[in-house]
Amino acid sequence: MTAPLSATGRVILGMIARGKRSGYEIKQLVDRSTRYFWAASYGQIYPELRRLEEAGLVRGRSDPSGARAKMAYELTEEGAAALRDWLTDATGLTYELRDEAMLKLFFSDLEPGTALETVGAMRTLHEAKREQLRAIRAAAPEMPAGPALTLELGLGLTSWLVDWCRATEERLARESHVKVEV
Amino acid sequence: MTAPLSATGRVILGMIARGKRSGYEIKQLVDRSTRYFWAASYGQIYPELRRLEEAGLVRGRSDPSGARAKMAYELTEEGAAALRDWLTDATGLTYELRDEAMLKLFFSDLEPGTALETVGAMRTLHEAKREQLRAIRAAAPEMPAGPALTLELGLGLTSWLVDWCRATEERLARESHVKVEV
DNA sequence: AGGTGCATGTAACAGGTTACATGATTAA
DNA sequence: TTAATCATGTAACCTGTTACATGCACCT
Numbered sequence: 138m139t140a141p142l143s144a145t146g147r148v149i150l151g152m153i154a155r156g157k158r159s160g161y162e163i164k165q166l167v168d169r170s171t172r173y174f175w176a177a178s179y180g181q182i183y184p185e186l187r188r189l190e191e192a193g194l195v196r197g198r199s200d201p202s203g204a205r206a207k208m209a210y211e212l213t214e215e216g217a218a219a220l221r222d223w224l225t226d227a228t229g230l231t232y233e234l235r236d237e238a239m240l241k242l243f244f245s246d247l248e249p250g251t252a253l254e255t256v257g258a259m260r261t262l263h264e265a266k267r268e269q270l271r272a273i274r275a276a277a278p279e280m281p282a283g284p285a286l287t288l289e290l291g292l293g294l295t296s297w298l299v300d301w302c303r304a305t306e307e308r309l310a311r312e313s314h315v316k317v318e319v
Numbered sequence: 320m321t322a323p324l325s326a327t328g329r330v331i332l333g334m335i336a337r338g339k340r341s342g343y344e345i346k347q348l349v350d351r352s353t354r355y356f357w358a359a360s361y362g363q364i365y366p367e368l369r370r371l372e373e374a375g376l377v378r379g380r381s382d383p384s385g386a387r388a389k390m391a392y393e394l395t396e397e398g399a400a401a402l403r404d405w406l407t408d409a410t411g412l413t414y415e416l417r418d419e420a421m422l423k424l425f426f427s428d429l430e431p432g433t434a435l436e437t438v439g440a441m442r443t444l445h446e447a448k449r450e451q452l453r454a455i456r457a458a459a460p461e462m463p464a465g466p467a468l469t470l471e472l473g474l475g476l477t478s479w480l481v482d483w484c485r486a487t488e489e490r491l492a493r494e495s496h497v498k499v500e501v
Numbered sequence: 502a503g504g505t506g507c508a509t510g511t512a513a514c515a516g517g518t519t520a521c522a523t524g525a526t527t528a529a
Numbered sequence: 530t531t532a533a534t535c536a537t538g539t540a541a542c543c544t545g546t547t548a549c550a551t552g553c554a555c556c557t
Contacts, residue, residue, distance in 0.1 A: 144544070146417075151426040161508050171502055174421040176481040205553045207508065209544055224423055224430040227440035237329075239356040239469050241406055244333040246404040246464040258409035282428040287421050290483060297479045301472060326516070360518055365538055387525045389536065417534050 142223050144231075145181045146189055150212065150220045153195060155281075158209040160186055169273060170284060173266065173291055181194040186210060187258030194219055238262065253309045324405050326413075327363045328371055331393065332402045336378060337463075340391040342368055351455060352466060355448065356475055368392060376401055421442065435491045442484030449477040 142150065148171060156312045160182045167294035168179045188206075189195045202207035212220070238259040245252035270292050280288070323374035324332065330353060334345045342364045347487075349359045369376045376398035382391035394402070420441040452474050462470070 144417075147422060149430065151422075154426070154429050159508070160510090165507095171422060171425055174418040175419075175425075176414050176415075176545090179510075180512095180547075181545060183383055202507085203554075205508065220426075221430055222407075224426060224433045224437075227423075227433075227436045230419040230423070230440060230444060231417060232419065233358075233415075233417040234356050235358075235413060237412040237414065238355040238471065240329060240333075240353060241409075241412070242471045242472070243357075243465045244336070247333065247336050247470070248403055251406045251409075252464070252468065254409045255406075258412060262414060263413060283425045283433070286427065286434065287425045287489070290421065290424070291448075292485075293483060294479070295475075297476070300474055305468070305472075310476060310480060339537075342538090348534095358517090361538075362540095363517060384535085387536065399528075465524075 142219055143185065143188075145177055145185045145196070147220075147223055148175060148177055148180065149185055149189060150194065150223075152215055153210050154217070154220055155279050158200075158211065159207055171287075173270070174287070189216070213234055241242075250313075253306060255314070256309065260299055260306065262294045263298040263302065267292065267299060270295065277296050324401055325366045325367065325370075327359055328376070329402075329405055330357060330359050330397055331364065331367055331371060332376065332405075335392050335400070336402055340382075341389050342394065343389075353469075355452070356469070371398070379457055432495075435488060435495070438484050438487050440493065442481055442488070445477045445484065447478040449474065449481060452477065 151162055152166055155164050157163050157276055157288050164177065164179060164182055184305060186195065193213055195210045197208045197210040200207050238255060241255045242252060245255055268286060274288055330349060331345055334348055339345050339348050342361065346359065346361060346364055357426045368377065368379065370380055375395055378395050379390045379392040382389050420437060423437045424434060427437055452470060456470055
């Protein structure tokens with residue numbers, strides 16, 4: 138029965154378990170991997186590292202390169218146990234989405250003609266995300282099973298979204314065309 | 320050039336434009352429609368309604384039913400213009416996701432055997448969401464074009480996710496089976 | 502000499518949730 | 530009578546972002 142992990146604490150512990158040991162390195166890795174479904178900023182990471190240390194889940198020692206300060210964190214026994222507990226428990230998974238494009242789409246009939254443009258903007262966004270994910274995959278052909286799974290899921294999801302947008306754009310264009318013609 | 324709309328202000332203005340006029344009604348409608356991609360709580364709605372009124376975007380008057388207090392809000396000219404401006408502008412669309420299931424999946428290789436369970440929990444969640452969306456569609460066969468579009472998108476998306484989870488569960492089960500057998 | 506990257510950190514703010522308090526109305 | 534629903538509202542809290550400050554190291 139270890140203490141429950143805070144939201145940001147989860148990513149931090151996981152990243153430290155993967156071998157990344159400074160706040161800076163954790164941020165780098167988050168930005169290249171989980172950021173699409175779980176972001177973290179310095180403003181969260183550094184204070185949280187301190188809290189985790191106070192709670193005894195990580196242990197940090199100074200590991201400077203020359204005169205440049207650097208902290209090297211590693212998991213304690215308790216930290217490894219907390220990470221295991223969290224990974225083993227599949228209940229109460231948070232899921233939060235805030236998608237302004239969908240909100241605009243929801244209200245699109247209030248301002249006729251905006252639906253097509255909104256879906257177009259939505260497609261552009263997801264296309265960009267898909268390209269970024271492809272670049273990540275290309276840059277690291279070998280990766281652990283977990284990251285590989287989420288990358289595959291992200292790629293599939295964005296691809297589905299791009300296709301939906303394209304199909305919907307065609308349909309909306311056809312409908313407005315028919316309306317004009319008849 | 321009207322003032323930019325705050326996050327919650329967007330939903331509120333849209334819902335008022337759809338005819339919902341009290342904070343309570345707005346919350347009800349949000350919970351039955353946009354909540355899957357854009358939530359709102361009373362703690363946001365009531366203060367925001369006041370701010371919108373101070374900014375001159377909505378106008379509220381008391382409209383009690385008997386001795387039960389009730390406020391009826393409607394859009395002002397400025398409010399309608401702000402809503403139009405927002406709907407017409409397809410740039411800078413916020414998109415934020417926080418999906419703990421995907422995060423656990425990302426770290427699943429740190430604790431062998433958890434991937435299958437995590438994907439299973441993920442599927443259960445999306446199946447439930449899909450059922451809720453189906454219930455909404457069944458309860459309101461006639462709906463405006465905007466809500467119909469987002470409902471269709473939500474249903475398609477959750478269905479794709481459920482299918483991906485199912486396929487991945489099969490694959491993971493097969494792989495672990497092979498591992499045991501060889 | 503200057504720009505980029507490594508590295509740490511914080512203060513101010515923004516946005517949102519939860520829990521609570523209050524009270525009327527309606528249906529069982 | 531009592532539970533559910535209608536209806537408003539706030540205070541405390543949590544979580545997270547943005548912008549800034551600081552300084553070393555390395556490359557050109």
